[in-house]
């Protein structure tokens with residue numbers, strides 16, 4: 001269910017208990033070419049605009065759910081730990097968004113919270129170890145692919161330097 005959570009706007013609250021691995025709900029959205037405040041990124045150039053309770057899942061660096069995609073427009077939050085009725089549902093927006101349309105300052109209170117939330121791209125730039133941990137756990141297939149490409153690029157620079165230096169002058 002969705003309720004007014006004051007300063008943070010509307011929040012989706014669990015109405016039942018869930019165990020880790022449970023599908024909390026299934027939302028079928030509309031695939032858009034550009035991100036909006038209410039989209040979840042499926043792939044490069046595919047952003048799923050969701051409505052209903054799915055729209056108001058909060059961001060957290062210590063969330064209780066992660067996003068699983070079916071087809072491009074079918075989105076399922078899956079519990080990553082036990083959830084009690086009345087718990088606010090959350091996932092890490094950086095697990096699905098590369099570069100968010102609506103960046104904001106987070107107040108989730110998690111020890112790993114980095115304040116500004118702008119997407120995986122920004123997390124990787126400011127907190128590479130947190131980004132790596134996210135890519136290895138809850139990140140979407142798209143983010144994992146994109147993160148691997150970034151790592152390959154940054155690895156390529158130091159790897160080429162020693163081999164060039166090893167060539168006798």
Ligand SMILES: [Zn+2]
Pocket residue numbers: 060061106107108109110113114115
């Ligand atoms: Zn936070």
